[in-house]
Amino acid sequence: MGYVTAGKEYSRDSRYLTTRITADGRDGYRVEPGRYRLVVSRACPWASRAVIVRRLLGLEEALPMAVASPVHDERSWNFGLDPGGRDPVLGIERLQEAYFARDPGYDRGITVPAVVDVRTGRVVTNDFPQITLDLSLQWTAHHRAGAPSLYPWELRPQIDSVNEVVYRDVNNGVYRAGFAGSQEAYAEAYRRLFDRLDWLSERLAASRYLVGECITEADVRLFTTLVRFDAVYHGHFKCNRHKLSEMPVLWAYARDLFQTPGFGDTVDFDHIKRHYHLVHTDINPTGIVPAGPDLSGWLAPHGRGALGGRPFGDGTPPGPVPPGEAVPPAHTPLG
Structure with missing residues (x-):
């Protein structure tokens, strides 16, 4: 979330969780269909990149998606669009719960897109530029027939x-x-x-x-x-x-x-x-x-x-x- 600081130029906090999900699992997270949940907001341009790439490549079944409410407060994105205000798979009300599950002292942005390990409920990565590249390059075994090459x-x-x-x-x-x-x-x-x-x-x-x-x-x-x-x-x-x-x-x-x-x-x-x-x-x-x-x-x-x-x-x-x-x-x- 951005904000105005009087007298200063805007500077984006780019301290992302850069753990990657790869075909060989070299960061400890291997590509596995159904293991992860892509949390997005359709309001957010950074998350929308992942939504588009996922759809173009046909990864909807391999990487299920959770859509957060477009309106949030300082406590982060919430799942108010879902019945009971909880994501039906992760069982959480706010995305910050998945960040704190990874690091109880997490003090950076609670951002989307975020990829969450369903097994542990922990965020793996919110590194939005790398997420879409990895969907193209690391998830190839699960691309649909006829998927385009977005990063040749x-x-x-x-x-x-x-x-x-x-x-x-x-x-x-x-x-x-x-x-x-x-x-x-x-x-x-x-x-x-x-x-x-x-x-x-x-x-x-x-x-x-x-x-x-x-x-x-x-x-x-x-x-x-x-x-x-x-x-x-x-x-x-x-x-x-x-x-x-x-x-x-x-x-x-x-x-x-x-x-x-x-x-x-x-x-x-x-x-x-x-x-x-x-x-x-x-x-x-x-x-x-x-x-x-x-x-x-x-x-x-x-x-x-x-x-x-x-x-x-x-x-x-x-x-x-x-x-x-x-x-x-x-x-x-x-x-």
């Missing part, structure tokens, strides 16, 4: 390079603007954000995807910020030079991905708006959740197919959303 060997240097600047200036850049504690810090974050969005517009004007001709990890990471832009970042975080819908190339690119199975069908705009506007009380003390924006534009034709590209490469689209994981129809234009 030959493109990794380019993907890593794009991800680095997108994280710094866009993914985290909107937070640096929204939680800036001084006019100077805000102005610098604002400048870097829109300079980078202009750079991305130029890059994507002639290329359907960020790296290569297929969807990769880079597209997933950019999408989760873009899909929240008009709903929360433009107004709530004061990233208001233009709306996404006023940036033609990025708007078409985002719609293209949204309309691709595995992307838009994971997005819950109600959760997104309620989280940002109700949790960030230092930014929005009235707790009023905006009624807009109109979501129908997400389904408008995007024309990006004219640029070529093969969304899933040699693979295939994921199948229907599994029962129990669908976003409520009223929370998405896809409904």
Whole structure:
């Protein structure tokens, strides 16, 4: 959770639990279907990366998912969406219980996504950049037939390079603007954000995807910020030079991905708006959740197919959303 500190630039706490779940179990945690639970919030862009990658790769059965309530307090994410306010598998009311089960003195962020070992009830990792890479590279034995290659060997240097600047200036850049504690810090974050969005517009004007001709990890990471832009970042975080819908190339690119199975069908705009506007009380003390924006534009034709590209490469689209994981129809234009 972010917060404003008067007079200071926003700095993200990046002290994550970096234990990895791998095919060979070298960190003590071996990939095993059903052993772990992926805890997410559909409101959180970092968690949404894992939700999308899990769905694209067809890991729904191998890695079951728990969805936290979009609204939390200082005691962390809770399972208020579940009957009795408890996760039905882990049996806990708040995610912090799984963190404290690992380390009773844990003093870092209680963040999502988090992967919990069901056997012990302990968080294994909340290292969100590594989680999605490991889903691609370590969980291959459990990928669906036709799963795309989101982090192909030959493109990794380019993907890593794009991800680095997108994280710094866009993914985290909107937070640096929204939680800036001084006019100077805000102005610098604002400048870097829109300079980078202009750079991305130029890059994507002639290329359907960020790296290569297929969807990769880079597209997933950019999408989760873009899909929240008009709903929360433009107004709530004061990233208001233009709306996404006023940036033609990025708007078409985002719609293209949204309309691709595995992307838009994971997005819950109600959760997104309620989280940002109700949790960030230092930014929005009235707790009023905006009624807009109109979501129908997400389904408008995007024309990006004219640029070529093969969304899933040699693979295939994921199948229907599994029962129990669908976003409520009223929370998405896809409904």
